[in-house]
Amino acid sequence: MDYQQFKKMMLASRQDIFLEVIAENRENIRIKKEKTVVKNLDKIFKATLKISNQKGFQAMSMRDLCQETGISLGALYAYFPSKDDLLSMLMTQGRDAVERVLDSETLQFDDPWGKLKAFIRTHVYLSEIMRPWFYFFFMEAKNLNPSDRKKAIEGDLATEMRLESTLEEGQKLGQFEKRDIVLTAEMIKGLFANWYIKRSKFRSRNISVDQYADFMIEFMADYLGVEDQLGKVSGENM
């Protein structure tokens, strides 16, 4: 599977996230008509991500958000009780969506290398489609309230553990060379972050998503001493 195919697949389930937000925040959202909520939440989230990623969530004023969405100040507060709750909603729902996709694309694999390859490719592709979200998670994590912060850290740790257990399994089966698991997992996550944080730099250097995913897979094959280095040519494992 290449990026174009992945993208097509994802766009199908695009609006799910808003239905979920509505369901989870029913009492906080004063608007009754679901269709209106979906339409405006979409605007609000998009605008929030856009402005925040330029100058930070704190620096974004509600008037900025007004202007960008075309929704008045008063009306905005019908969709969330406070600016802080808007942050919370974005974070929680975004992370849930990401986790769901990663799970659905990787849990099917048995062999560690297949799983690792799928995880890398899915993560890179997903962070490309949802780049503003990933950038936002990364930059605004420190501004979360304690409760959301705790959830974020737990989610992060869960991903990390899955990565580490895949590496460990691969080592036990003799599929991977022996490497420091913690450091290797951290490195993989660092390379993921590199993609969505320095997105514009890669674009200016004409490096595509597919190239980056291939690069990471080839790189790991090399580092872990995996014999099947076909990660970049054959996509049959994903």
Next chain:
Amino acid sequence: MDYQQFKKMMLASRQDIFLEVIAENRENIRIKKEKTVVKNLDKIFKATLKISNQKGFQAMSMRDLCQETGISLGALYAYFPSKDDLLSMLMTQGRDAVERVLDSETLQFDDPWGKLKAFIRTHVYLSEIMRPWFYFFFMEAKNLNPSDRKKAIEGDLATEMRLESTLEEGQKLGQFEKRDIVLTAEMIKGLFANWYIKRSKFRSRNISVDQYADFMIEFMADYLGVEDQLGKVSGENM
């Protein structure tokens, strides 16, 4: 050279940075006595980094800074004309200090692999000593005014070019295997950032600076196919 030695060497030139700040901002700093300026700028910079790294520079109020430094609101403004200028001073002076150290530790090498090893080790060590600064550069880069932003980007690009030219040179001499230079350089920078951004995670996993530097060097030796993989055992090249 290991981290302890590097640290000792660095601490000697610790106060230089403040003398430079004073020299470069003489007209903006209303205080006459140099000793007072050095003492208080130290407090102000430390406090700014501490608070900003917790909740962001924008979110830090001047009153926060008052409390943390123990210097009153009015007095603070004797050391810089505006909050924005404080940001500018921190960025400019910090970056200059970093660049100077990196230059002094790497320009002496002729062979690419020696240069690359020295660069990696110096960068990792330096980002450990100056962790709050590096974190600050990374997180606040997008909040700079256009002029400082331009300087920051230029400096960044210069580092990048040096890294890329080292890689290219190594390839030409047949010392390194052929790899995508841009991607490799970006990866190295990503791994650098990983260290100072996820510092606390590495601490909780009991991974030391030396281990991380060794890891990166070994890693690159592997990736570039360098035969001398002694980066982690023998430090004689640095």
Next chain:
DNA sequence: GTCTATATACGGATAGAC
């Protein structure tokens, strides 16, 4: 459901006493 007008608090920055 959406708007405009406004309450209230907090931000950066300055004045002027000591």
Next chain:
DNA sequence: GTCTATCCGTATATAGAC
């Protein structure tokens, strides 16, 4: 050189008309 008191703009959030 440092302090306290204050100016004034802008922030979040709400009230109440339409």
